[in-house]
Each structure stands twice: as C-alpha cells, then as structure tokens.
Amino acid sequence: MEVCIYRAYEEMSRAAAQLVADVLNAKPNAVLGMATGSTPLGVYQELVKLHQKGEVDFSHVTTFNLDEYVGLPITHEQSYHHFMHENFFRHVNIPPQNIHIPSGTTTNYRAFCEWYEKRIVECGGIDIQILGIGSDGHIAFNEPTSSLSSRTRLKTLAKQTIDDNARFFDKPEDVPIYAITMGVGTIMESKRIVLLANGAKKDQAVAAAVEGPVTSMITASALQMHPSTKMFLDEPAAGKLKMREYYDWIQYHKPGAPRV
Numbered sequence: 001m002e003v004c005i006y007r008a009y010e011e012m013s014r015a016a017a018q019l020v021a022d023v024l025n026a027k028p029n030a031v032l033g034m035a036t037g038s039t040p041l042g043v044y045q046e047l048v049k050l051h052q053k054g055e056v057d058f059s060h061v062t063t064f065n066l067d068e069y070v071g072l073p074i075t076h077e078q079s080y081h082h083f084m085h086e087n088f089f090r091h092v093n094i095p096p097q098n099i100h101i102p103s104g105t106t107t108n109y110r111a112f113c114e115w116y117e118k119r120i121v122e123c124g125g126i127d128i129q130i131l132g133i134g135s136d137g138h139i140a141f142n143e144p145t146s147s148l149s150s151r152t153r154l155k156t157l158a159k160q161t162i163d164d165n166a167r168f169f170d171k172p173e174d175v176p177i178y179a180i181t182m183g184v185g186t187i188m189e190s191k192r193i194v195l196l197a198n199g200a201k202k203d204q205a206v207a208a209a210v211e212g213p214v215t216s217m218i219t220a221s222a223l224q225m226h227p228s229t230k231m232f233l234d235e236p237a238a239g240k241l242k243m244r245e246y247y248d249w250i251q252y253h254k255p256g257a258p259r260v
C-alpha cells in the first residue's frame with residue numbers, strides 16, 4: 001500500500017481526482033469504480049471541475065458503483081442512485097447506458113448479483129476503484145467478518161454502520177438494514193484502488209487497515225494483499241499510524257526517484 005497524507009481534505013481530494021483523471025486520460029474508455037458516502041464528494045467535485053475545464057472527458061467511460069441500500073427506490077434522497085446522480089453523473093458526460101449501480105429494488109437479488117459480476121468482467125474489469133472506509137473498517141458494505149473472497153451479494157448491515165448512517169435519514173429506524181454490495185473479492189480484482197479517508201473518526205479504522213493484520217474483522221485490511229492500492233488521507237485520519245515518519249520519508253523522496 002502506498003500511504004499519502006495531506007494537510008487538508010481539499011488537497012487530498014484534488015490529488016486523488018488528479019490520479020483518476022490521469023488514468024482516464026491514458027485510457028479514455030476506462031472502467032471506473034465509484035463509491036458513495038461523504039468522503040468521496042470532494043473528489044467528485046474536483047473531477048467535475050476538471051471536466052468543465054476540458055481536462056478530462058467521460059464520454060467513453062463506464063462506471064460501476066460499489067453498493068446500494070435494499071428497499072429504497074432510486075428516487076429516494078438517500079438512495080445511492082440519487083446520490084450519484086446529484087453529486088456526479090448529472091455534471092459529467094458519461095453515457096447513461098454506461099452507468100451501473102446495484103439495484104436495491106430487484107425482485108431477484110441472486111440473479112442481479114450474478115449479472116453485476118458478469119457485467120464487470122464483460123466491460124474489461126475495473127481499472128480504478130474509488131473507496132471510502134467505514135468506521136468499523138469496512139469497504140463498500142463488507143461488514144466485519146465478511147469473507148475476504150466475497151462477491152457481489154445481499155448483506156445485512158452492522159449496527160455500527162446503521163448508527164453511522166442514521167445522520168442522513170429523518171429517523172434512525174428509516175435506515176435500511178440490508179444492502180447489495182460488491183464483495184471484497186470483487187473489489188480486489190480492480191486493477192488500481194484509491195482509498196480515501198478523512199477526519200479523526202476514521203483514524204482507528206485506517207491504522208487497522210494499513211498496519212494491522214489482514215483480517216475479515218477489518219475488510220479494508222484485505223487491500224494489503226492488493227498490488228496497487230493508494231491511500232489518500234488527511235492529517236486527522238492518519239493520526240494513529242505508527243509508521244507515519246516512514247510514509248512521509250517515502251513521499252518526500254519520491255519525486256526524485258531514479259527512473260527505471
């Protein structure tokens with residue numbers, strides 16, 4: 001894992017957006033893995049700005065979202081369909097038929113999950129996957145004890161996640177209990193991964209994911225086994241990392257690294 005620590009959320013978001021834009025500029029028909037939650041909002045805003053300046057084009061891009069709540073219609077304000085449309089898709093030029101978000105209202109979840117997995121493969125696999133991290137160390141909705149080789153499936157949310165997400169709903173009892181989510185195994189097949197985390201509320205999850213043992217108790221720790229994951233952190237989210245000096249030292253020396 002490469003760990004990059006930024007002074008502020010805005011700087012972290014700009015750097016991560018630039019990496020995504022570089023991937024899209026090198027491969028205009030790239031497959032982009034999208035995440036929801038408050039953390040990637042800054043990256044989406046930056047990508048929209050780059051698009052408006054003509055510095056990145058999405059007209060050949062295909063996207064796959066990580067997850068969706070079960071039972072929320074796509075028009076519900078807290079559905080991930082709505083979130084993605086409002087915060088990203090309506091501001092860029094991705095052809096609507098290239099956008100994939102798990103269905104939270106299908107009548108056959110098993111068949112839908114199989115189709116979603118197959119569709120990712122048909123599109124050539126995910127070139128770069130954006131991830132946030134839950135305060136319990138989850139990625140997408142892969143809650144503690146999720147198999148590290150899990151695939152897209154229906155998942156029961158942990159109490160901690162329901163409590164964390166209650167802030168977005170009128171009443172805590174409105175938070176859905178189930179979600180459909182890409183599995184850890186699905187995510188691990190992405191060619192590159194960008195994990196974003198900001199704020200002190202993520203410091204423990206980040207430290208466990210980066211420096212703890214690989215364990216299904218912290219599904220983000222599986223990324224230690226991924227060949228190309230970059231963590232974009234702000235200072236508070238990096239607050240509990242023991243190897244902080246080492247990460248800074250590497251970043252400091254990187255620009256002058258010998259070209260091989």
Ligand code: GLP
Nearest residue numbers: 036037038039132133134140141
């Ligand atoms: C949800 C999403 C995750 C996201 C997490 C953190 O659980 N399924 O993909 O990483 O929330 O959200 P936030 O970025 O708002 O802290």
